[in-house]
Amino acid sequence: MYVASKLPQHLGQSGWVSMLPPRTPCPTLDGTVNADIAVIGGGFAGLSAARRLSQLDPGLKVVILEAGEIAEGATGRNSGFIIDLPHEVSSEDYGGAEGNERQHDIKVHRIAIALAQELADEKRWGKDVFDPCGKYNVALGQQGDEHVASYAKQLDKVNEPYRMLDANEIAAVTGTQSFTSAIFTPGTVIIQPAAYIRGLADSFHDPVKLYENTPALSFERQGTSWVIRTPNGYVRAGKIILANNGQAQSFGLFRGQLLHVYTYASMTEAFDPKRLGGQRSWAATPAFPMGTTVRRVEGDQGDRVLIRSRYTYNPRMQVSKSAIARAGRVHDRKFETRFPMLKGVPMEYRWAGAMALTWNGVPAFGEIEHGVFAAIACNGVGATKATASGIAAAEAALGQDSWLVQVFRGFAAPRRLPPQPFLTIGAAANLSMKEWAAGVE
Numbered sequence: 001m002y003v004a005s006k007l008p009q010h011l012g013q014s015g016w017v018s019m020l021p022p023r024t025p026c027p028t029l030d031g032t033v034n035a036d037i038a039v040i041g042g043g044f045a046g047l048s049a050a051r052r053l054s055q056l057d058p059g060l061k062v063v064i065l066e067a068g069e070i071a072e073g074a075t076g077r078n079s080g081f082i083i084d085l086p087h088e089v090s091s092e093d094y095g096g097a098e099g100n101e102r103q104h105d106i107k108v109h110r111i112a113i114a115l116a117q118e119l120a121d122e123k124r125w126g127k128d129v130f131d132p133c134g135k136y137n138v139a140l141g142q143q144g145d146e147h148v149a150s151y152a153k154q155l156d157k158v159n160e161p162y163r164m165l166d167a168n169e170i171a172a173v174t175g176t177q178s179f180t181s182a183i184f185t186p187g188t189v190i191i192q193p194a195a196y197i198r199g200l201a202d203s204f205h206d207p208v209k210l211y212e213n214t215p216a217l218s219f220e221r222q223g224t225s226w227v228i229r230t231p232n233g234y235v236r237a238g239k240i241i242l243a244n245n246g247q248a249q250s251f252g253l254f255r256g257q258l259l260h261v262y263t264y265a266s267m268t269e270a271f272d273p274k275r276l277g278g279q280r281s282w283a284a285t286p287a288f289p290m291g292t293t294v295r296r297v298e299g300d301q302g303d304r305v306l307i308r309s310r311y312t313y314n315p316r317m318q319v320s321k322s323a324i325a326r327a328g329r330v331h332d333r334k335f336e337t338r339f340p341m342l343k344g345v346p347m348e349y350r351w352a353g354a355m356a357l358t359w360n361g362v363p364a365f366g367e368i369e370h371g372v373f374a375a376i377a378c379n380g381v382g383a384t385k386a387t388a389s390g391i392a393a394a395e396a397a398l399g400q401d402s403w404l405v406q407v408f409r410g411f412a413a414p415r416r417l418p419p420q421p422f423l424t425i426g427a428a429a430n431l432s433m434k435e436w437a438a439g440v441e
């Protein structure tokens with residue numbers, strides 16, 4: 001029997017959820033239900049898995065269990081980049097599929113984006129929820145410029161289109177003179193993450209059932225089924241897809257293989273769009289992956305700026321209010337240096353969110369027990385990778401041997417982490433060093 005030793009906690013008020021109208025969550029599970037497949041976790045991985053299952057077999061009884069409300073977790077509180085290209089288009093960056101790894105990674109990412117695009121078409125979402133506008137990768141100085149230029153050379157090698165921008169050209173987009181150069185790549189989709197995942201959740205209908213505020217407390221094999229216990233009921237299912245990211249460890253799974261890293265975001269109050277020139281909606285990742293992500297979000301009541309930076313290693317899978325406050329001070333500095341013309345615009349929301357990484361950057365994927373399929377460990381570019389691993393887990397659970405399943409099965413196993421206390425010391429030092437190397441970026 002696998003028993004959850006803890007449940008997810010989401011700290012800080014996410015701006016994305018707060019900006020949306022209130023939504024009535026799906027009911028909690030009360031009593032016993034039967035399902036062909038139960039999905040644990042209602043993030044990118046879990047809901048994409050459920051969508052793929054019902055595409056492949058519309059008659060399949062699927063039950064999704066979400067511990068909290070949809071969009072409260074990392075999926076609804078991220079920066080909203082569904083990225084097609086890895087941060088570094090180098091073979092070390094993304095685990096070990098065979099053959100031309102870079103092309104494989106990009107193809108995997110585009111399968112995930114295709115699922116999102118299909119949903120967007122179905123929902124007729126506007127650009128406020130789903131904008132296939134591409135992204136800028138911006139530099140703030142010589143080191144960043146060099147990094148941007150070297151990224152362009154890497155893109156040449158994989159024949160991916162891009163456009164280089166000098167300081168004036170990127171200033172015309174962002175309305176600030178802070179950035180010294182940038183590279184634009186067209187394939188990234190920018191989402192309002194809370195609206196996206198709510199929309200996906202609300203797209204399910206019979207025989208797919210979503211239960212919110214219904215954590216899986218334990219699961220065990222009984223005869224030919226798996227029985228999942230929740231606070232007020234049970235799910236009896238033929239198979240399980242485990243899509244609760246780092247929280248899989250609280251069931252005793254992938255122990256010593258998952259690195260629990262938190263990252264932080266702050267979002268300003270709405271401000272008068274006339275205060276900042278350039279375009280009213282754009283999204284930029286930093287030249288160095290450990291640097292600062294920035295978005296300008298256009299709104300009817302005014303525009304907002306999102307700043308995402310700082311990483312901390314939190315092996316107990318929780319962060320404190322003071323950690324959010326500390327990250328917030330860093331965000332304020334980053335905001336002030338990038339947007340001096342917005343002096344005095346305060347941050348309205350600050351929050352933290354969990355990610356699960358592995359030492360060798362591979363997902364924790366596959367059939368870990370007879371009938372239990374894992375889509376865990378989002379690593380970097382998690383919106384894309386978690387979506388892809390959810391799709392692959394659904395296909396694997398239905399016995400399909402698709403190209404995507406083969407790629408995911410081809411990944412090496414997550415490498416064992418070093419023992420404590422070396423792990424905590426090493427992980428903290430590594431994050432600090434990389435953040436230091438990212439410098440002003």
Ligand SMILES: Cc1cc2nc3c(=O)[nH]c(=O)nc-3n(C[C@H](O)[C@H](O)[C@H](O)COP(=O)(O)OP(=O)(O)OC[C@H]3O[C@@H](n4cnc5c(N)ncnc54)[C@H](O)[C@@H]3O)c2cc1C
Nearest residue numbers: 041043044045067073075078079081216353378381382383
């Ligand atoms: C501030 C921030 C910014 C980010 N920006 C980006 C970005 O722009 N682009 C990008 O690609 N990635 C980004 N990420 C990372 C990305 O959000 C994650 O990689 C992604 O959400 C992982 O998806 P997932 O479905 O695997 O896990 P999660 O989003 O963590 O979803 C897992 C779900 O499982 C539920 N759960 C846990 N335990 C149980 C249980 N026992 N029973 C039932 N349900 C359970 C949780 O409540 C949660 O909803 C960001 C993350 C943060 C925090």
